[in-house]
Amino acid sequence: MRRFLTLRHLPGHDTCRGMIHDFMPAQARHKVNRADLTHCLGESMREERDGVKTMGKSIAKYFKEWGTALTKGSLWVKLSLLFMGAGYFGCGQVMNGILMMLVEAVFIVFLAYFGVPNLAKFGTLGTVQAQQIFDPVTLQTTMNDYDNSFLILLCSVITLFVIVLFVIFWFQNLKTVYRLQLKKAEGGHINTFAEDVRSLFNHKFHITLLTLPAIGVILMNIIPILVLIAVAFTNYDQQHMPPNALFTWIGFGNFANLFTNSITVSFGYAFRKILGWTLLWAVLATLTTFIGGILLAKLINSATTKWPAFWRTLFVVSIAVPQFVTLLLVRNFFADSGIVNTVCSNIGLTDFLKSVGLVGSHLTYIPFLTNPNWAKVMIVLINIWVGVPYQMLIATGVLMNIPTDQIESARLDGASSFQIFCKITMPYVLFIQGPALITDFVKNINNFNVIYLLTQDVYITSDQLLANSNAKEVDLLVTWLFRLTNEYYNYKMASAIGIIVFIICAAFTLLSFSRMIAGSREEDYR
Amino acid sequence: MKTKKMIGTVLQHVLLAILAVIWLIPIVWLVATAFSGYKGINIAHFFPQSWSLDNFRQLLFEPDSVVQYGAWFKNTLIIAIFTCIISTIFVVMVSYAMSCMRFNGRKSLMSFSLILNMFPGPLLMIAVYFVMKMIGLTNSHVGMIIVYSAGSGLGFLIVKGFMDTIPTSLREAAKIEGASEAAIFLKVVIPLCKPIIVYQIISSFLIPWGDFVLAKLMLNSGISSDFTIAIGLYNMLEKSLINKYFAVFCAGGLLVSIPISILFVIMQRCYVSGVTSGAVKG
Numbered sequence: 001m002r003r004f005l006t007l008r009h010l011p012g013h014d015t016c017r018g019m020i021h022d023f024m025p026a027q028a029r030h031k032v033n034r035a036d037l038t039h040c041l042g043e044s045m046r047e048e049r050d051g052v053k054t055m056g057k058s059i060a061k062y063f064k065e066w067g068t069a070l071t072k073g074s075l076w077v078k079l080s081l082l083f084m085g086a087g088y089f090g091c092g093q094v095m096n097g098i099l100m101m102l103v104e105a106v107f108i109v110f111l112a113y114f115g116v117p118n119l120a121k122f123g124t125l126g127t128v129q130a131q132q133i134f135d136p137v138t139l140q141t142t143m144n145d146y147d148n149s150f151l152i153l154l155c156s157v158i159t160l161f162v163i164v165l166f167v168i169f170w171f172q173n174l175k176t177v178y179r180l181q182l183k184k185a186e187g188g189h190i191n192t193f194a195e196d197v198r199s200l201f202n203h204k205f206h207i208t209l210l211t212l213p214a215i216g217v218i219l220m221n222i223i224p225i226l227v228l229i230a231v232a233f234t235n236y237d238q239q240h241m242p243p244n245a246l247f248t249w250i251g252f253g254n255f256a257n258l259f260t261n262s263i264t265v266s267f268g269y270a271f272r273k274i275l276g277w278t279l280l281w282a283v284l285a286t287l288t289t290f291i292g293g294i295l296l297a298k299l300i301n302s303a304t305t306k307w308p309a310f311w312r313t314l315f316v317v318s319i320a321v322p323q324f325v326t327l328l329l330v331r332n333f334f335a336d337s338g339i340v341n342t343v344c345s346n347i348g349l350t351d352f353l354k355s356v357g358l359v360g361s362h363l364t365y366i367p368f369l370t371n372p373n374w375a376k377v378m379i380v381l382i383n384i385w386v387g388v389p390y391q392m393l394i395a396t397g398v399l400m401n402i403p404t405d406q407i408e409s410a411r412l413d414g415a416s417s418f419q420i421f422c423k424i425t426m427p428y429v430l431f432i433q434g435p436a437l438i439t440d441f442v443k444n445i446n447n448f449n450v451i452y453l454l455t456q457d458v459y460i461t462s463d464q465l466l467a468n469s470n471a472k473e474v475d476l477l478v479t480w481l482f483r484l485t486n487e488y489y490n491y492k493m494a495s496a497i498g499i500i501v502f503i504i505c506a507a508f509t510l511l512s513f514s515r516m517i518a519g520s521r522e523e524d525y526r
Numbered sequence: 527m528k529t530k531k532m533i534g535t536v537l538q539h540v541l542l543a544i545l546a547v548i549w550l551i552p553i554v555w556l557v558a559t560a561f562s563g564y565k566g567i568n569i570a571h572f573f574p575q576s577w578s579l580d581n582f583r584q585l586l587f588e589p590d591s592v593v594q595y596g597a598w599f600k601n602t603l604i605i606a607i608f609t610c611i612i613s614t615i616f617v618v619m620v621s622y623a624m625s626c627m628r629f630n631g632r633k634s635l636m637s638f639s640l641i642l643n644m645f646p647g648p649l650l651m652i653a654v655y656f657v658m659k660m661i662g663l664t665n666s667h668v669g670m671i672i673v674y675s676a677g678s679g680l681g682f683l684i685v686k687g688f689m690d691t692i693p694t695s696l697r698e699a700a701k702i703e704g705a706s707e708a709a710i711f712l713k714v715v716i717p718l719c720k721p722i723i724v725y726q727i728i729s730s731f732l733i734p735w736g737d738f739v740l741a742k743l744m745l746n747s748g749i750s751s752d753f754t755i756a757i758g759l760y761n762m763l764e765k766s767l768i769n770k771y772f773a774v775f776c777a778g779g780l781l782v783s784i785p786i787s788i789l790f791v792i793m794q795r796c797y798v799s800g801v802t803s804g805a806v807k808g
Contacts, residue, residue: 203707205623206627209619213619217676320786320790322735323736325779335567341569446649
């Protein structure tokens with residue numbers, strides 16, 4: 001969970017730098033030169049691509065080795081297919097053998113009492129509806145032994161996951177046992193149990209280190225992702241809420257819903273509108289704060305500016321207050337009967353906007369956050385207010401690293417400062433900040449805080465079709481799905497939307513990263 | 527030519543001043559309202575007509591059914607302390623394994639965690655909420671701590687990057703002296719990583735103070751004394767409450783931002799010194 005909390009949610013966290021470092025592999029860490037970042041990023045992505053290629057090969061190799069272990073192994077080795085400890089007993093590692101048998105026993109008991117009963121209902125997700133039964137003998141009403149669809153789904157997902165883990169463990173076990181047998185045949189030293197335990201703090205220390213964090217990640221990341229994917233294919237919503245009602249599989253119905261329009265279902269309409277606004281918002285929010293940050297940094301750091309540190313501090317003060325406080329504050333600042341509206345009507349701005357036609361003639365205030373168009377503009381503007389100081393700090397760092405010789409020679413050749421900015425500064429900054437821009441874009445697609453805190457309880461949609469699917473014009477896909485779950489319990493649609501958002505984000509990230517590191521561009525600024 | 531330059535410089539400073547005023551207006555409003563004698567939103571005047579410390583007094587010493595600042599602060603502090611202990615330990619352990627040890631599947635584990643990181647967080651929340659609800663840990667400190675810290679092992683890249691700059695010769699020397707891997711981890715690497723560990727401690731400590739989404743989802747009992755600071759402050763701005771509590775909200779927001787900004791400044795220092803001292807060693 002930590003990952004998404006670190007970025008936008010942390011008050012005053014240096015957003016972009018955090019992101020750059022999140023993606024930064026460690027090799028060249030000791031240099032804080034920005035140009036290295038892109039290079040490093042390229043390395044890691046390439047590593048990953050090669051990884052995919054070699055993965056197929058290594059899987060094939062794995063099974064081949066397993067096959068040899070099975071065919072050439074002794075009777076003990078073959079026995080350990082059934083009794084996992086057998087191979088260890090054969091080599092005299094009694095303690096290991098007992099442990100393996102214990103693992104196997106625990107797994108079988110787990111399957112028998114937890115896994116199989118749940119998996120048996122996995123196909124239907126339960127058939128017994130919850131009912132109250134009046135018992136004439138005791139004169140009491142009790143609940144029947146009903147099925148809870150969600151528990152069945154969750155437990156089945158956990159069981160399937162455990163089974164997969166166990167199967168991998170089982171395969172690995174045979175290979176380990178075979179290796180032991182070979183070692184014994186060669187007359188090598190067979191570890192005692194104490195030596196094995198000691199190795200967990202020596203050359204196998206990584207197992208000790210990684211076990212707990214891995215369990216955490218499985219619990220908090222992997223299982224939830226699998227459950228989320230499964231829920232997208234069911235009809236889990238307010239009418240089918242366990243424990244009182246059952247839900248079941250409906251295939252791709254929810255995804256079809258997202259692309260259809262009918263009198264009863266307006267999800268297609270809402271999805272198209274919100275997707276459009278989400279992408280527009282992400283582009284606008286990313287570009288405006290980025291360019292604003294660079295311009296502000298240039299302005300503050302220009303040679304003619306007096307007291308640059310003083311100006312910088314003034315802008316950074318706005319970071320000191322937690323983001324949720326400032327956003328809630330600004331929301332009331334611009335409320336329909338808020339202070340800005342008082343000032344605007346006092347100086348006659350409201351009347352002027354009315355006469356221009358930007359404000360409806362029946363209104364006595366400027367609908368900053370209540371009219372769809374005004375709200376969208378205001379959200380982008382407020383986001384500039386929130387985001388530019390961060391970007392300014394980052395841009396300051398980047399601008400300081402611009403190779404001055406290029407600028408010098410351009411100036412000698414008679415380039416104006418505007419030309420230098422367009423032809424040298426901007427390309428350089430874009431080159432270095434490119435990866436950060438992309439991660440920024442993806443973060444903005446999922447920028448929950450700004451939209452939710454500014455518009456929740458304030459903005460009410462007048463578009464009936466949107467209201468039917470519980471959406472608003474200013475919603476992003478994330479805030480929409482959050483309200484779908486938190487207020488309307490429409491888990492099936494929220495999960496389907498969630499999967500689509502993930503596909504969009506992942507596709508975008510992978511595509512742009514592979515494009516950015518294509519060729520040898522990373523050497524350009526060396 | 528010289529006057530033209532002068533005008534340019536003056537314009538530049540005027541522009542900066544205007545921008546600075548725009549950026550400071552909401553902050554000034556926050557501070558002014560926090561010291562206002564009027565509890566609701568003052569829509570007629572920017573600065574309050576009467577000044578008082580009453581909001582802070584109410585916040586700290588007069589808890590009622592809505593405002594439980596002491597309880598919120600205590601909740602957030604407990605959650606933050608445990609979150610930062612657990613997640614720092616997790617992150618340091620994973621970083622050491624990934625940076626200093628060589629084992630099969632290390633690279634694929636790292637790529638896998640990168641891909642896992644790509645799954646947008648807010649979407650995961652719903653499913654996490656399901657899981658926590660099943661175990662019955664919503665509306666509890668333990669649940670919040672688990673939610674904030676359990677998956678923290680994925681955020682190992684910064685600390686790992688720092689550990690990569692520690693020369694291998696140090697570890698090899700320790701190994702020749704007969705130290706086990708665990709001893710190297712505890713007695714050689716961790717002391718060298720102090721600045722980046724402080725960075726990690728503070729940054730994970732700050733998570734519960736600023737997080738809004740997860741806390742809103744998990745703490746849904748509606749009982750004010752269960753809230754964290756963020757949820758409590760948000761709750762004060764509900765339509766029926768806002769006119770009685772807006773100034774108190776501002777006071778609360780101001781109070782919480784003081785410790786946070788101090789920690790933030792320390793964190794940035796540690797981060798910078800961590801990275802630069804790494805350069806010297808490398």
